[in-house]
Amino acid sequence: MNLESIKAEFFQLLDVLAKWAVSPKFYAQIIAIVLAIILAWMLAKILKRKLSFLNTPPTASSSKLAHGLLTGFYTARDLVFPVLAVSFLSIAIQATHIQVGQSWLVIIAQGLSVVLLLRTAITRFIHNSFIRSLFLWVGIPVATLHVFGWLDNTITFLDSMALEVGNIRLSAYALARVAVFGSILFWLGRISNKAGQEAIRSQEKLDVRSQEVFSKLFEIALFMVIFFVLLQIVGINLTTLAVFGGALGVGLGFGLQQIAANFISGIIILLDGSMTVGEYIELEDGRSGHLIAINMRSSTIETFEGKEIVVPNEQFITTAFTNWTRKDPYQRYTVEFSVSYDSDIPAIPALILEAIRKHPQIIETPEPSDCEIIGFGDSGVNFHVEYWMEGIDDGRNRVDSDLMLIIWNTLKENNISMPFPQREVRIIGGEMPK
Numbered sequence: 001m002n003l004e005s006i007k008a009e010f011f012q013l014l015d016v017l018a019k020w021a022v023s024p025k026f027y028a029q030i031i032a033i034v035l036a037i038i039l040a041w042m043l044a045k046i047l048k049r050k051l052s053f054l055n056t057p058p059t060a061s062s063s064k065l066a067h068g069l070l071t072g073f074y075t076a077r078d079l080v081f082p083v084l085a086v087s088f089l090s091i092a093i094q095a096t097h098i099q100v101g102q103s104w105l106v107i108i109a110q111g112l113s114v115v116l117l118l119r120t121a122i123t124r125f126i127h128n129s130f131i132r133s134l135f136l137w138v139g140i141p142v143a144t145l146h147v148f149g150w151l152d153n154t155i156t157f158l159d160s161m162a163l164e165v166g167n168i169r170l171s172a173y174a175l176a177r178v179a180v181f182g183s184i185l186f187w188l189g190r191i192s193n194k195a196g197q198e199a200i201r202s203q204e205k206l207d208v209r210s211q212e213v214f215s216k217l218f219e220i221a222l223f224m225v226i227f228f229v230l231l232q233i234v235g236i237n238l239t240t241l242a243v244f245g246g247a248l249g250v251g252l253g254f255g256l257q258q259i260a261a262n263f264i265s266g267i268i269i270l271l272d273g274s275m276t277v278g279e280y281i282e283l284e285d286g287r288s289g290h291l292i293a294i295n296m297r298s299s300t301i302e303t304f305e306g307k308e309i310v311v312p313n314e315q316f317i318t319t320a321f322t323n324w325t326r327k328d329p330y331q332r333y334t335v336e337f338s339v340s341y342d343s344d345i346p347a348i349p350a351l352i353l354e355a356i357r358k359h360p361q362i363i364e365t366p367e368p369s370d371c372e373i374i375g376f377g378d379s380g381v382n383f384h385v386e387y388w389m390e391g392i393d394d395g396r397n398r399v400d401s402d403l404m405l406i407i408w409n410t411l412k413e414n415n416i417s418m419p420f421p422q423r424e425v426r427i428i429g430g431e432m433p434k
Contacts (some may be wrong), residue, residue: 024100025100025101028096028099029096029100029104029105030105033089033092033105036088036089036091036092036106036109037088037089039084039088040081040087040088041081041085043084044080044081044084047080048080053074054074054077054080056074057074058074075125076125078124079121079124082113082116082120085113085116085117086110086113086114090110093106093107093110111147115143115144118139118143119136122135122136122140130183130187138180158172159171159172161173162174181230185229189222189226193219193223196219197215197218200214200215212276212277213270216267216270216294219296258312258314259297261314262296262298262314263296263297265312265313265316265317266296266297266299266313268317269299269316270294274323275294275321275323276291276294277291277292277294278291278292278325279323279324279325279326280323280324280325280394281301281322281324282322283301283309283319283321284319287301287309288322288324288394289301289303289304289307289309289394290302292308298312299311303394325392329390330389331392331393332367333399333400334384334385334386335384335385335400335403336374336382336383336385337382337384337407337411337418338379338380338381338383338419339380339381339416339417339419340417340418340419341380341381341419343381343416343417345373347414348371348383348416349372349383351410351411351414352371352407353370353371355407356387356403356407357369359402359403361390361391362387362388363389363390366388369388370386371383371385372384377419379419379421385403387399387403
């Protein structure tokens with residue numbers, strides 16, 4: 001198509017529009033459309049003013065059915081005008097077709113009214129953001145194409161834009177279909193996965209480890225099914241992938257071996273029970289926190305500062321870590337302190353033990369608390385207190401801080417001083433020069 005043909009088409013279109021602009025049939029349809037819209041607007045306004053269930057929110061009613069119906073009518077009050085507009089335009093179509101023999105412009109106006117009706121209904125009644133966006137950005141364009149009779153031609157055009165590789169054919173229409181149905185399937189998959197995992201974790205007959213194993217297997221199986229369904233929607237026959245399966249598997253083996261290692265490690269962690277959600281884990285580098293999630297690729301540890309540490313599952317298999325709460329919740333901790341050499345050393349352990357046992361979190365099982373001398377320092381005698389507690393002194397509890405304060409007060413009440421660093425200086429060769 002050259003420039004001259006484009007100009008000819010353009011002037012031909014202008015000529016058609018000019019004929020329409022001066023055609024009595026065109027003006028008759030315009031008048032019919034305006035009258036239909038005005039009548040619909042006036043009648044909608046009258047109905048909203050006269051009918052109480054359209055202008056007043058429903059109050060509490062003795063009947064749930066009646067209250068539900070009134071609520072539905074009040075919610076649908078914005079649909080009155082679009083519904084009436086579609087109805088009056090249908091009458092206008094018949095009238096113009098009989099009177100002037102044409103009604104194409106009124107049909108277009110009715111199509112736009114249907115689109116307005118759909119948009120208003122979607123905005124009013126669909127509250128889920130995903131479903132509402134899907135209807136607004138996919139449903140309404142498809143409905144518009146269908147109303148104006150362009151849907152089949154659009155599908156044919158998109159299907160003609162295709163890429164063929166062997167027996168596999170990918171068209172723009174197939175990709176658009178995958179985008180739409182894939183979004184719906186993965187949205188349903190997320191909902192189903194959440195509901196399924198909640199159902200599995202609610203089974204009291206299963207221990208925590210079994211619940212996590214079954215929930216992850218359920219998640220894997222669900223999304224594998226979604227993946228294969230998407231392949232069928234695209235139109236890719238699974239048997240055509242057999243040729244590429246070997247090469248693809250080798251490529252994934254080399255390129256995604258770390259991801260595969262983390263995935264397999266996650267399955268091993270869930271099966272062997274070395275750690276479960278809720279336990280307190282300390283990593284080899286000293287970072288620690290409560291395990292809050294075991295995912296397919298990684299696990300998440302929450303520290304007492306509120307930070308989340310994402311650890312690859314492989315690290316729990318190949319490196320050492322400490323599980324503080326694996327078998328029981330009881331832990332032993334130590335607090336150290338020093339006293340001066342001139343103190344009553346033999347009386348100190350009994351004083352300290354009597355004081356710390358009053359702390360509500362100190363327990364006497366599996367072993368009672370103990371206070372012992374651990375060495376003679378440069379400035380004083382060094383003690384440590386060993387105590388047991390239920391739970392983890394991870395910063396939230398700060399039991400060691402409470403005990404240090406108790407020890408300080410106890411020593412102060414008994415006139416026992418804590419030593420300062422002391423140094424002895426000797427002068428050799430006489431007195432110091434003045």
